[in-house]
Amino acid sequence: MAYDKFNILTSTAVPLPLENVDTDQIIPARFLKATERKGFGDNLFRDWRYNGDDTPKEDFVLNNPIYSGKILVGGKNFGSGSSREHAAWAVYDYGFRCVVSSFFADIFKNNCLNIGVLPVQVSPEFSEQIFNAIYEDANTEIEVNLPEQTITIKSTGAQESFDINSYKKENMLNGFDDIDYLQNMKGEIETFANGLML
Amino acid sequence: MSKTLFDKVWDSHVVRKIEGGPDVFFIDRHFIHEVTSPVAFLGLKNRGLSVLYPERTFATADHNTPTINQHLPVEDPLSANQLKALEDNSNEYGISHWGLGHKKNGIVHVVGPENGITFPGATIVCGDSHTSTHGAFGAIAFGIGTSEVEMVLSTQCIMQPKPKKMRINVNGQLGKGVTPKDVALYIISKLTTSGATGYFVEYAGDVFENMTMEGRMTVCNLSIEMGARGGMIAPDETTFDYLKDKPLSPKGDAWDTAVAHWKTLKTEADATFDKELTFSASDIEPMITYGTNPGMGIGISNNIPDADTVEGGVATYKKSLDYMGYAENDSMLGKKIDYVFLGSCTNGRIEDFRAFASIVKGKQKADHVTAWLVPGSHEVEDKIKEEGLLDIITEAGFVLRQPGCSACLAMNDDKIPAGKYAVSTSNRNFEGRQGPGSRTLLASPLVAAAAAVTGVVTDPRDLL
Numbered sequence: 001m002a003y004d005k006f007n008i009l010t011s012t013a014v015p016l017p018l019e020n021v022d023t024d025q026i027i028p029a030r031f032l033k034a035t036e037r038k039g040f041g042d043n044l045f046r047d048w049r050y051n052g053d054d055t056p057k058e059d060f061v062l063n064n065p066i067y068s069g070k071i072l073v074g075g076k077n078f079g080s081g082s083s084r085e086h087a088a089w090a091v092y093d094y095g096f097r098c099v100v101s102s103f104f105a106d107i108f109k110n111n112c113l114n115i116g117v118l119p120v121q122v123s124p125e126f127s128e129q130i131f132n133a134i135y136e137d138a139n140t141e142i143e144v145n146l147p148e149q150t151i152t153i154k155s156t157g158a159q160e161s162f163d164i165n166s167y168k169k170e171n172m173l174n175g176f177d178d179i180d181y182l183q184n185m186k187g188e189i190e191t192f193a194n195g196l197m198l
Numbered sequence: 199m200s201k202t203l204f205d206k207v208w209d210s211h212v213v214r215k216i217e218g219g220p221d222v223f224f225i226d227r228h229f230i231h232e233v234t235s236p237v238a239f240l241g242l243k244n245r246g247l248s249v250l251y252p253e254r255t256f257a258t259a260d261h262n263t264p265t266i267n268q269h270l271p272v273e274d275p276l277s278a279n280q281l282k283a284l285e286d287n288s289n290e291y292g293i294s295h296w297g298l299g300h301k302k303n304g305i306v307h308v309v310g311p312e313n314g315i316t317f318p319g320a321t322i323v324c325g326d327s328h329t330s331t332h333g334a335f336g337a338i339a340f341g342i343g344t345s346e347v348e349m350v351l352s353t354q355c356i357m358q359p360k361p362k363k364m365r366i367n368v369n370g371q372l373g374k375g376v377t378p379k380d381v382a383l384y385i386i387s388k389l390t391t392s393g394a395t396g397y398f399v400e401y402a403g404d405v406f407e408n409m410t411m412e413g414r415m416t417v418c419n420l421s422i423e424m425g426a427r428g429g430m431i432a433p434d435e436t437t438f439d440y441l442k443d444k445p446l447s448p449k450g451d452a453w454d455t456a457v458a459h460w461k462t463l464k465t466e467a468d469a470t471f472d473k474e475l476t477f478s479a480s481d482i483e484p485m486i487t488y489g490t491n492p493g494m495g496i497g498i499s500n501n502i503p504d505a506d507t508v509e510g511g512v513a514t515y516k517k518s519l520d521y522m523g524y525a526e527n528d529s530m531l532g533k534k535i536d537y538v539f540l541g542s543c544t545n546g547r548i549e550d551f552r553a554f555a556s557i558v559k560g561k562q563k564a565d566h567v568t569a570w571l572v573p574g575s576h577e578v579e580d581k582i583k584e585e586g587l588l589d590i591i592t593e594a595g596f597v598l599r600q601p602g603c604s605a606c607l608a609m610n611d612d613k614i615p616a617g618k619y620a621v622s623t624s625n626r627n628f629e630g631r632q633g634p635g636s637r638t639l640l641a642s643p644l645v646a647a648a649a650a651v652t653g654v655v656t657d658p659r660d661l662l
Binding site for chain 1: 224
């Protein structure tokens, strides 16, 4: 599905400095039973966020009113495990438009790009700087500038550039998706398929 | 330039290269299941698109199906709704559908190869990360998200940058009681869960050459657990023997033509990889995990490592051991367990049941252990009966359930209760993976069987 355009996002951020956050934590399998893309944000990090009786776990960052914003800052190897796009949907539906990490798992990163959540990979040092800045002042704003491919900690001015391939960048800037592109080359695909043995 | 197996298969499926962007990549075979396909079909409908090649997509229900009383209506309305959506969508678009109760129903990565849908040199995707299983046949196979499922349905293509290439060699002779699962868990423990991210792996060396197709599938299945998009093994006579006469394998002259082509699917001697690792088979013993990701595994006779000897964050490591209720330096041997799960796309094939039966034969299930034995498909279930394995496991006090993903991801009722320990032949020991609060110890069918009869973590070599 087509999504919002992404240009420059300036927002406070939510810190989650754990490593290897897998997609079973982002959205547990028992919440994958919908046949529509609705309401997944309610179950984002369900088992870290709520007790068994559905009361909020006080010590989890999403239940801490000090932290909010459209940027989620995770630890290394964010989004590992299952290919469930529901994990990216949950991140989006909760209100995040950007996830920052020093390292992303492949499929999660791809899924984010396909639905309009920008994954920004930064160096481990810069990741550390972001966490420190947020812990020092939860109102610290982070600016993610897609046209310039930069991420800036507003309070310190520290900046780093990030990679994104030019095709995906255009898609994000314009709110296009891959299906728009593929639909326009169906003739070429059919010619290719006709040449296959099996 | 000399090509690797991966290059040969990848390059022959690129429809268009985009400068500074991904390749438009053609998909030969597409599997769908009830959980990750409904929103993709909804997307097609919203855009008014059709399915371009319905004959290249195969639907099977597996993720949330019950493993008992499959002849009865599914009780959970949400699961029933997803199963119905899969059936309706398949019918509407002319896609083959092996739903609950169909004799070919089973776990997607078990029934695909069993029926010859998988073949060497193919490109295969499914909205499931363990699609890497099919790489055992020399295919490029990997998991995709639901947006990509919609792309494949509507255009038979996805857009992917070509991954980097890694070769993992394991040479030598595996010791007694050391299985393909142990080889995979060993490699993951060395690489960590992100060690192969960005790479596509080729497994090479005599350990893989001497493996059966079932064993190769177990290894390739677990490629994703070290972050790799997929893993593959060059096709050989073992591959061709497995596929010959499978229902959907090519027949007659078409078979001969296909095999002639498949024999060319090898990495050339002077081809290069971005990364190459070599391990020795003699260093591998039966493995077990002690933490909350598949990289947290050790040889069963070793102790849980100290936090300061492991790579990565100490806080994350300690959180993981806290969740498991274990401490640094603990021995895994002798730890009490509550549940045993034999099954999943990792270890739900006939060989896995043979291995399990070889240990429990003539023994009895420990009283306090609840065991769920779940075949990967009806075909596996039938073989278990034909080979007399059902009698062996029944006499040992076990019950055979019906096919499905079951407790691997606990979407159905097969949930490990909070705080309980399960020795599981599946693929993920993430927090809550097998049910909220569940604690998973990943291991081979032999280790699972040994635990099932003794009630504690036990070295299977003591029982063989």
